[in-house]
Structure formats: structure tokens, C-alpha cells
Amino acid sequence: MEEVDNIIIHSLRSIGCELDDELTNLKQFSTEVIVATIVKCIKFIKNEVELPSTLPPGMSARFRIGASLANHIQDMGYNGEIGYQTFLYSNETEIRKVFMFLVEKLPKDTTQTSDEPIGASVLLQRAIAAKLHQQMTSPWTPHYLKDRGITWRGKPPSWQREGAACMYNYNSQHLSRPEGLTDLTRKIPKEIRNYYSTSLPFVTNQCRHHRDTFASVIESNTAEVAKQQEWENEWNHSGLASRLSKQEFIDKKKSKIQKMIADRLRQDAKRDSSGTSSLSDLQQVMAAISSRAKTDARTKGSRFAHSEKLLFSKDEDASLAQMSGEIPTKDTEEEQQRKREEEMQSLRDELGELTSKLESLELEIKKFSATQQQLEESINTENRQIDDKESSYNVKKKTMDLLPDAENNIVKLQGVVETSTQRLVTLANKWETHRAPLIQQYRELKSLTSQKESEAQKKLAEIRAFREKMKEVADEVRYKEDLQKQLQSEYERMAKDVNRSAYTRKILEIVANIKKQKQEIDKVLVDTKLIQKEINSLSGKLDRTFTVTDELIFRDAKKDEAVKKAYRFLAALHENCELLISTVEETGVIMREIRDLEDQIENESGKKVLANLEKITQDYQEMKKENSVLMSKLKQKQ
Amino acid sequence: MEFGSSVLEELSIAGDTAHISDQCFNILVTHACQGLLAASNRDDIANDTSFKDTDKGSLKSAYSGLVTLITEATKWDAEPSSIGAVLEECKFTIDRINSFNNIYLAKKPLIQILLGSIGKSPPHIVDVDWRLDYYIKNNHLDKVNQPVYLITLKTEIPGNSELQEIQFSCSMEQLQDLVGKLKDSTKCLEKIGQM
Numbered sequence: 001m002e003e004v005d006n007i008i009i010h011s012l013r014s015i016g017c018e019l020d021d022e023l024t025n026l027k028q029f030s031t032e033v034i035v036a037t038i039v040k041c042i043k044f045i046k047n048e049v050e051l052p053s054t055l056p057p058g059m060s061a062r063f064r065i066g067a068s069l070a071n072h073i074q075d076m077g078y079n080g081e082i083g084y085q086t087f088l089y090s091n092e093t094e095i096r097k098v099f100m101f102l103v104e105k106l107p108k109d110t111t112q113t114s115d116e117p118i119g120a121s122v123l124l125q126r127a128i129a130a131k132l133h134q135q136m137t138s139p140w141t142p143h144y145l146k147d148r149g150i151t152w153r154g155k156p157p158s159w160q161r162e163g164a165a166c167m168y169n170y171n172s173q174h175l176s177r178p179e180g181l182t183d184l185t186r187k188i189p190k191e192i193r194n195y196y197s198t199s200l201p202f203v204t205n206q207c208r209h210h211r212d213t214f215a216s217v218i219e220s221n222t223a224e225v226a227k228q229q230e231w232e233n234e235w236n237h238s239g240l241a242s243r244l245s246k247q248e249f250i251d252k253k254k255s256k257i258q259k260m261i262a263d264r265l266r267q268d269a270k271r272d273s274s275g276t277s278s279l280s281d282l283q284q285v286m287a288a289i290s291s292r293a294k295t296d297a298r299t300k301g302s303r304f305a306h307s308e309k310l311l312f313s314k315d316e317d318a319s320l321a322q323m324s325g326e327i328p329t330k331d332t333e334e335e336q337q338r339k340r341e342e343e344m345q346s347l348r349d350e351l352g353e354l355t356s357k358l359e360s361l362e363l364e365i366k367k368f369s370a371t372q373q374q375l376e377e378s379i380n381t382e383n384r385q386i387d388d389k390e391s392s393y394n395v396k397k398k399t400m401d402l403l404p405d406a407e408n409n410i411v412k413l414q415g416v417v418e419t420s421t422q423r424l425v426t427l428a429n430k431w432e433t434h435r436a437p438l439i440q441q442y443r444e445l446k447s448l449t450s451q452k453e454s455e456a457q458k459k460l461a462e463i464r465a466f467r468e469k470m471k472e473v474a475d476e477v478r479y480k481e482d483l484q485k486q487l488q489s490e491y492e493r494m495a496k497d498v499n500r501s502a503y504t505r506k507i508l509e510i511v512a513n514i515k516k517q518k519q520e521i522d523k524v525l526v527d528t529k530l531i532q533k534e535i536n537s538l539s540g541k542l543d544r545t546f547t548v549t550d551e552l553i554f555r556d557a558k559k560d561e562a563v564k565k566a567y568r569f570l571a572a573l574h575e576n577c578e579l580l581i582s583t584v585e586e587t588g589v590i591m592r593e594i595r596d597l598e599d600q601i602e603n604e605s606g607k608k609v610l611a612n613l614e615k616i617t618q619d620y621q622e623m624k625k626e627n628s629v630l631m632s633k634l635k636q637k638q
Numbered sequence: 639m640e641f642g643s644s645v646l647e648e649l650s651i652a653g654d655t656a657h658i659s660d661q662c663f664n665i666l667v668t669h670a671c672q673g674l675l676a677a678s679n680r681d682d683i684a685n686d687t688s689f690k691d692t693d694k695g696s697l698k699s700a701y702s703g704l705v706t707l708i709t710e711a712t713k714w715d716a717e718p719s720s721i722g723a724v725l726e727e728c729k730f731t732i733d734r735i736n737s738f739n740n741i742y743l744a745k746k747p748l749i750q751i752l753l754g755s756i757g758k759s760p761p762h763i764v765d766v767d768w769r770l771d772y773y774i775k776n777n778h779l780d781k782v783n784q785p786v787y788l789i790t791l792k793t794e795i796p797g798n799s800e801l802q803e804i805q806f807s808c809s810m811e812q813l814q815d816l817v818g819k820l821k822d823s824t825k826c827l828e829k830i831g832q833m
Contacts, residue, residue, distance in 0.1 A: 125833065133831035136824075143764045143801065149794065150751060159747045164762035166755045167796035177702040178695050179644065196695035203702040204673035204680040213674060214753055217709045224642025485717065 003506055004096065011103045012037050015044050026096050031055065034095060035065065035087055041102040042072050059622045062088060073098065076105055088619075089612040120482065123489060135160065172215040173207050176200065236467055240460055546574060639714045639724065641706065646728055648703025653730035657696040660733075662688060666697075667738050670704040671745040675752065708742060712749045761793035761802065771807075787813050 005025040013019055017037045023029065029037075032055050039051045049072065055062055066084025073082055078101050086094050138153055145151070149163035178196040180188060188196075207213050239249050402409045494500075553570060556563040641649075651657045658666060665688055672679040683689070689697055711721050718739045725735045767790040773782050791804040808816070 129831055129833040132827060136828055136831050143792075143794065148799075149755075159751055161751050161754055163764050163794045164759035164796050165794040165799065167757055167759045168755065169758065169797075170756050175702070177644075177648070178699040193695060196698065197693065200698060202673070202681060202683055202698055203705050204670075205684070210677035210680050211752075213680075213705075214709055215756060217706050218713060221642055221645055221706050221710060224644060225640045228642060481720075485720075 003510060004100065007503065007506075008096070008099045008103055011106060012041070012099075015040065015106060026099065027092050029090070029095065031088060031090060034090055035069070038069055038073075038087065038098070038102065041106065042069070045076065045102070045105050046072075059619050059626060073101070076101075089608075089615055091608055091612070092606055120486065123486060135162070168211055170215050171209075171212050172219040173212055175203055175206050175216050175220050177203060236464070240463060243456065243460070639710055639716050639720060641710065641724070645703055645706045648699045649707060649725070649728040649730075651696050652700035652703050653725065653728050653734060658692065658700055662692060663734055664737055664741065665689075666700060667704060667741045670701060670708055671741060671749070673701075674705060674708060675745065675748055704738075708749065709753070711742070712746060712753050715750075718743065759796050761795050761804075763791050763793050764801065765792040766790065767792070785810050789813075 002025060008026065009019060009023060017040050019033070019037070023033075035055050036053055039053045042051065043049055051068070051072075052065065055065065063084055066087045069087055070082045070084055078098070080094070080097055080101075082094075082098065086098065141151065141153075143149075143163065143165070146162060146165075149165040150159060150161055152159055178200065203217065204210070204213050207216055235246070235249070239246070242249060242252075244252065402413075549570065550567075553563055553567040557567045652663070652666065665686065666683070669679075669683040669686065672682060683697075683701060707721070707724070710716075721739060721742070722735045725738065730738075769788040771786045771788060773784045773786045775782050786807055786809065788807045789805070792801045793804060795802050
């Protein structure tokens, strides 16, 4: 019973009953404690119940409380006998039964363990709740006690941010870091190596504001990860199918994109007829992009020249202005002003003229270049015509030469024609002989390549399948890791709840004990059965031997007097023995009865009848007193 | 928690005893944490004499790798075990993983706060001053006799070290309404906090 009491007391404490630590079993519970705990239990089970949690001093009020408690418990479905006396004049076993019932009825959700793993969102919500709780419970502090809103406090103390003083915007910068140091196959130029080791600042020292370091680091990493993922996707989808090496694929894509941009720009330039100058600029840019490596120096040079030109022209202008300005004039300010304006106007006009001239000249240049191209083309065609004509002239000349000796020449020519046809036939034969094996070879090779192609296709499909599998497995691993993390945290949370494991251990112990006891009982049962069997066999033997001896002695008794006596003795002996046995059996029965009675006595004494009786008489007296007081009050009022 | 291949490369430099010796490693990790935390320590590593024998290029590489790892781990609130998994991939020894975790976990709350303070925030009320005036009369009414509350809310605004003030006056009912609203929101927060 101690185990049961322990469990009951533990669960009572867990719902918030204030019990003394010394209380270890239900025997020690006083009436007040019993009522208080039962009220608490009922309140816990049914939320909206109005019951006073302490016993009132008045006897009638106590009676009423006891009756209402009994009613509540019966409403919940308690089957045993229950009434006000159960609580006010308690006896251990009844109270235990009531408590066991109540503890079973307690809502389980406080110690509920959900079978499903708790989702990440729930964990996050819990973390938020814990943080909020911590911040809600910490006292208010004036802002000047915090270092830009950051404080060190809480229970256990930790750094926390309060307020918005330390907030700043997300602002990232490009970070440069040494690249390719581990790749031994790639040579890093000495200058760059030198730059890495001497001039490049450390990452935390690169941003203009130190606080931007976080944002920059995060951004650079995320950008790289995103780039890799994008590349992986593309390589999986279209890269593998194209059957090019990675580098080739990249080059191809690059050229494709460049071509696309160039096309777009050209189209735009055509549409925008006014922007001729911008067109040439853009074309220049395109040229620079497409052959950056090759023409780097050249474009640089041209740019340099351009700027130089600009500088020179400026200088010239300046010198011109100076020269004009140096002419001494003693006119008034206004005149000077006017003159200057005129000068400016003239210069502007000049500039306009010059630019228009320049434009016209450019146009002319373009025209000239166009005409030049046309001319070149016409020259080419002319040249081709000349060649044609020369060859035809040669043929004609030969035929003319042959004309005088026509017949001979015709015969000769026929011979030549014949030989050539024969040669042609032999060549064709030869060609046939060569062709057959070549064609066969070609066919073989073709089938081989097709085989290879199909194999490659298969392998590609396999690779794709493997990649998909890889991704799936990786996803699964990630999912399982998440799950494991969740379960781990769940487990950590659960581990605090010791009483569950304690319960199971106790239950297991109890079960083991019961098993042992059962075994012993079985042993005893077997023993008693054995003894019973022995007794039975012995009594049978006895009966049989008695009848045999009885018969023998009876036969002889007719002849002999002494034997007669012996027969009488035997009968007496038998009777006495039977008496003895019955007495022994009777004592056994009586002993059992005694034990039963003793048990009953114990039971009765456990019900504290005497004490309860005394209490009842006391309460009765009190009731009487109360009644008399009330009566007297009534009388006074009358 | 994912890293680009260049970061992993840098981390493997940090884990390689050929590049970073064992006694330098702890100092390097400490510097990486400190350099992220405080503007005054941002260039401490450059002046540290214990890295005399280390190649500066690979030191910078390892440093930037560790800084990225610390930032990302804080961003994801990573467990020591998952950090260990990443480091193991970069061929760190168990000793190095443990010492990294020790140094990093001690600094993690601070780094978390610094990371958490990236962002925007509406003005944050930190304090309040009030004054109760009694409004007796005006030119139209000889007897008004109403209390008037003058409330000054002090707010913190991101990026501004001075407190800003928001001033308004209200009648008793309005103030009661305000206080009721505030109490409601407090209760709401408490409810969330007790989940």
C-alpha cells in the first residue's frame, strides 16, 4: 500500500496541493488536509465548481461540505459507498479508494506525451514563449543603464537586447578574399600572391563601417551558394544533355549570351535612327566585350588617344582664348562684355560649323567607304570575268590550232577519247573494288557510333537518375537530421519528468514481486496437494489394513479368547485414532477461524471506530450546543 | 547551414596543420570572434605577433573562412553537433572542433545580439513622463474643471543615440482607454509567454 500512497501523494503535489514533506502515507492525513486536497482535485477535474478549500468551524457547515463533496464525487462516477462521513470521520481504506479514483480522473494533459514529433514551428513558438516570459519577468530599467539597449540580466543572466537603440540597416559591401590558395594546379601570379600577403586587409577590416561586416559576410556566402545551386540545376537539366565538358558548356553559353545581347543592341540601334553616334559607341563596347582579352591594349590605346585629343583641343581653345584676350582694349566694361559675348557667339558659331563640318565629313567618309567596298566588289567580279575569258580563249585557241590537219587529229582525238573512256571504266572497276570494303567499314563504324551513342544516352540517363537519387538521399538526410534534432530536444525536455521513469520502475518491481509471490503460492499449493494425496493414500491404506486385520482377527477370535481380546483392543484403538484425527481437523478449522477473526479485528481497528465514535459524540455535543444557542437566539428575538 | 565551395576551401586551410599550427588555431578563432564583435578589435589579428611564422595569405584565407562559419552558424542557431559535421567535412581534427566550439559558444549570445540588431524598428518607447493639469475655465465657459494629462513618451529611434520625445495631452477617459489597451497587450504577451 505504501507504493500506492506514494503515487497518490506525488500526483497530489503535482497538481499544486500544499502537503508537508513528512506526509508519507494516507494514514497521516488529517480531516482538514483530506478535505483541502479533495476540493483541489475536484476543482482540477471540473473547472467551474464553487467549493471552499478550508473547513469551516461550524459543525453544520462541515456536514454540508462533506455531503456536497460526496455528491460531486458520485457525479463523477464513483461506485463505492460515499457520504459525508467518508471525509469527516475518515478511515484509511475508504479514503484511499476515493483518492485512487480521483487521481485516475485527473486530466492527463499536464503530463501528456504526444506520440508525434513536435514540429519545428512548435519548438520555435516555445522558444519565443520562453524568451518573452523571461523578458516579462525582468524588471524595468531606465535606458541609461543599458549600453545601447543591451543588458546582462535575467535568470540565469544572459545578454539580451531591449529597445531599438542598437538597430541598424542591412548594408552590405563586396568582400575580397584570397582565392585559389589550395588549388596547387593553378599558378597564382607572384604579384597577386604578394598582394594577398601584404596589402589585402582582413575580412573584418574591409567594410567602411565595422557593423556592415555581418551583412557582407552573409551576402557573399549566400550569393556563392545560390550561384552554385543555379549552376547545378542548369548542369543537370541542359548541361548533361548537351554532352559537352563543363568548360565547353560555359564557353558556349557565354558566346550565346553575347550574341543575344549584340542582336538586341543592334535591333535597338536600328529602331533608334537618331542615335547613330550611340550606335557606334555600343558597337565599340560590344567589340570590346567579345574580344576583351585580345583587344584590351588596343582599346586602352584608343581611349588614351581620345582623351589626349580632347586635352589638346582644350589647350588649343584655351590658347586661342588667351590670344584673343591679350589684345589690349580700353573700352568700357559694357563694351567688353558685349565684345566678349560677340566673341563667344562667333566662337560658338565656329564650333557649330566645325561640328557640322565634322558630321558631314564623317558622312562622306562613310559614303566613301561604302563606295570603296562597292568598287572592290566590282573589281573582284571583273577579275573573275577575266579569268573565265582567258580559259575560254585557251580552249578556242587549241581547237583553232588543230583545225588544219582535221582528219588525223579527229582520229587521234577519238583514240584519246577511247583510251580515256577505257581508263574511266577501269577506274570505275577499281573504285568499285575499293568502295565495297569502305562502305562496309563505314557501315560498321556507323553502327558502332550509334551503339556508343545509345550507350552514352543510357549512361546519361543513369547519371541523371543517380543525381536525382543523390538529391533525394540528401533531402532525406536533411529531413532526418531535423527530425533527430527535434526528437533530441524533445527528449531533453522529457528527461526532466523523472516520475514517469520512477513509476515504470516501481511498477516493474511490483510486477516482479507479484511474480515471486505467485511462484511461492504455487509451490505451497503443490505441497498441500502432495500432502493431501499422501493423506488420502495413507487413509486408504489404513482402511484396507484395518479391514484385513479386522477380518483376520475376527476369524481367529471365534477360536481363541486372547484373540477376542485383541480384537476388542483393535476396535478401541481404531475408534480412538479416528477421534484423534477428527480433533486435529477441528483444531485446524478453529485456527483458521481465529485467523479470520483476527483479520476482521484488524480491519475494524483500522477504521478508527473508537476515535471516530468519540469524534462523532463530540460533534454531536457541538451540534447540540449550536442548536441550543440558535434556540436561545430565536427565543430572544421572539 | 550551407557554404559555398570557396568558404569550405578556406575552412580546410584553417583546419590544416600545415597552414595553421595547433597553438595558433585557438588564437585565430578568438580573433575571428572578437573581430566580428567589436569595431575596436577588427584589425587585432594583423598586429598579433603569434602569427609571425604563418603565411599571411593562407592566414587571411583561414580567417575569412572562420568568420563566415561563425556568422552562418549564429544565423542558423546551429547546434555544436552540426557545426562539428561541417568542420569534419573540412578535415578538422576532433580536438580542433572541440576548441572551436568552446570558444565560439562562449561568444555566441553576443554575436546573436549583434546579428539580431540588423534591421528596422519603429520607435521604441522606453520611458514616460506625465503631468496632471487642472483645466479651470476658458473665455467661453466660466467653469470647466476637468483634469488634463500631459504625457511625454520617450522613444528610441534606430541610429539615434538621443531619446526622442512624443508629447500629447488627453482627458481622463482617453488616458483610461490608453491604459486599458496597454494592459490588454501586456496580458496578451503574458499569455504567449506562458505557453
